[in-house]
Amino acid sequence: MGDFxxxxxxxxxxxxxxxxxxxxIDLNPCxxxxxxxxxxxxxxxxxxxxxxxxxxxxxMADRHFRVDKQVITESTGTQKNNGHSxxxxxxxxxxxxxxxxxxxxxxxxxxxxxAQEAIAFAESxxxxxxxxxxxx
Numbered sequence: 001m002g003d004f005x006x007x008x009x010x011x012x013x014x015x016x017x018x019x020x021x022x023x024x025i026d027l028n029p030c031x032x033x034x035x036x037x038x039x040x041x042x043x044x045x046x047x048x049x050x051x052x053x054x055x056x057x058x059x060m061a062d063r064h065f066r067v068d069k070q071v072i073t074e075s076t077g078t079q080k081n082n083g084h085s086x087x088x089x090x091x092x093x094x095x096x097x098x099x100x101x102x103x104x105x106x107x108x109x110x111x112x113x114x115a116q117e118a119i120a121f122a123e124s125x126x127x128x129x130x131x132x133x134x135x136x
Contacts, residue, residue: 059125
């Protein structure tokens, strides 16, 4: 584990290593929808934390966070590392505490940028998810 800091709704975690610790799996929309539904059902009885790049899954969440990860190379200059550089992974978790931020993040997941079509798609996902949660 690493050090952490909390400031202005952002949790920052500092760790060592190259940061290649995640796997990306592309899901078809039917599978993503089924996963979102199962996570929603589980969330009715337990707390669920899910990290996803899938907008259909993310839209179903009650709360959203943005996770940014960056590898930083620091030159230590110490004898311990023979003066070589050391890599640290910095992870920042920011609460997306309003609908606009949630919609923009989902649009980026869906389209890679905040184009009008991606925003409209994100808005429809959030509306569908809200309607589904009300019916549950």
